[in-house]
Amino acid sequence: MKLAMIGFGQAGGKIVDRFLDYDDRTGSGIVRAAIAVNSAKADLMGLKNIPQENRVLIGQARVKGHGVGADNELGAEVAEEDIDEVQNAIDAIPTHEVDAFLVVAGMGGGTGSGGAPVLAKHLKRIYTIPVYGLGVLPGTDEGGIYTLNAARSFQTFVREVDNLMVFDNDSWRQTGESVEGGYEQINEEIVRRFGILFGAGEVGDGQEVAESVVDSSEIINTLSGGGVSTVGFASEEVDLNTGGGLLSRFTGDAGGDDNLDAANTTNRITSLVRKAALGRLTLPCEIEGTERALLVLAGPSEYLNRKGIERGRKWLEEETGSMEVRGGDYPREEPEVAAAILLSGVTNVPRIKRLQQVAIEAQDNIDDIQQESEENLEELVEDDEDELEPLF
Ligand code: GDP
Incomplete structure (x- = not known):
């Protein structure tokens, strides 16, 4: 995007x-x-x-x-x-x-x-x-x-x-x-x-474009409807498998290992999704009640699979109670698999309520202090019996 x-x-x-x-x-x-x-x-x-x-x-x-x-x-x-x-x-x-x-x-x-x-x-x-x-x-x-x-x-x-x-x-x-x-x-x-x-919504020319890749319209739809959003994130380092992995998958060289790899890949994705949603969010909040969510799985394409993303998406639906959870890939050649979750339309945010409380207290204090200092200044400048007069 x-x-x-x-x-x-x-x-x-x-x-x-x-x-x-x-x-x-x-x-x-x-x-x-x-x-x-x-x-x-x-x-x-x-x-x-x-x-x-x-x-x-x-x-x-x-x-x-x-x-x-x-x-x-x-x-x-x-x-x-x-x-x-x-x-x-x-x-x-x-x-x-x-x-x-x-x-x-x-x-x-x-x-x-x-x-x-x-x-x-x-x-x-x-x-x-x-x-x-x-x-x-x-x-x-x-x-x-x-x-x-x-x-x-x-x-x-x-x-x-x-x-x-x-x-x-x-x-x-x-x-x-x-x-x-x-x-x-x-x-x-x-x-x-x-x-x-x-x-995620900006796959460049010449990059592999999978069917399940995230499109910028999905980001826009997740953010539409307004409100407040927070982002969760988790990542894990992986080998970039230069030469071997991708080729062997296409030629079938990996043989029986393929199943094991697929299960590992799925498990890695589902656990990253949980970590991202339940870990530190950009704005801490309760994720239950989130209106819309977008799950982006980024990493080398051989480490991304649809089953993992689908499971992660379902789990997010259950955790948030939202019926609008989108998900997809972001293939990129970095030595890590990362899950980024956009939680849009969050409403249960105790941090904001606390911020407002402290703000109101600060506002009252500022008003009090200002009034007090005006009174103190008047007391200093004016003589007790009001016998003096200013020039003009
Ligand atoms: P402004 O220039 O008057 O808009 O004020 P600042 O941007 O300097 O500061 C506003 C607030 O932004 C501060 O109270 C900090 O909480 C925060 N802040 C300042 N610099 C940074 C920064 O580089 N990164 C982040 N994340 N927050 C910052």
Whole structure:
């Protein structure tokens, strides 16, 4: 599936930058165009792969290239004021060759948190292709203001996109890591999971196209209907079997071993599917009640079989209670078999409820503190008996 990716704010830009790197490394061909939008000039300069002409600085008149300082209302305002600048960059990309937009942002900050929903709304008004969001939740240790920003951005972003895929930094935080080093790893995890998922619908020329291969319309159908999505993933290393495996299967050289191989292959797939669904999701949630799901099995084609995928799909149907579970192959010559599961329309997400609670507390605290400091200032400035008068 070919995407036009727009990274909004620092996290968004870095993640899209990383997607380009992933595309380069794996030849997956999912990023048809990449744009970064930011109100902070330094963040745009720090990107490595996004072309200079696709880096858009907004809000210059208001914040002079210094960013909005975690004020997401200001982030939304400058995005609205300078939406034409963003549109100019989008005009320069071949949108007719694109299956969907993906707007990526960290929801805890200012520029991306406020700007990404504004851009999504704008894109949906102009284009007929789907507009998806990839929103990153802040770690719980980042503090009240980030939580409040994320809770408000989440509500708005979900409403403005065709589907919001969520990644929770909190579940992926590693102790003892520097923040930057931690993000490196987290961003790699993000592009790997979403790369396999979106890469599935993008089998290149000359690649083997099996009947059961995932098509981009299946990804789009799984995401249609809106709501919130999460992605599960599990992988296992395998030998790339250069020369032997594939050929021997066609010529029948492997003889009696073939049955054993088929059983192993099926078992490997079914256990990977379970691990992916029950392991760490990009957004932790209860998978029961998921509206739609897509199971993608990626790996060398000799390690993929229809029986395994079919069993995995059935099992997912039972676990989620969904009647709409799609599944298929993504043949690629990497020394691993991987299961990526897109769970779309999840509703039982305690993490979001907790985020909202903390956000409301933070909001109340901020109001109290502001009122108190206004009172304190008045007490300081005014003389006790009100005997002095200001000049004007
Ligand atoms: P903005 O530039 O004002 O949009 O704000 P940032 O993108 O810098 O930060 C928003 C939130 O994104 C932070 O609270 C972090 O939770 C998260 N974040 C920042 N950088 C990264 C990153 O490289 N990767 C990930 N996964 N999250 C990040």
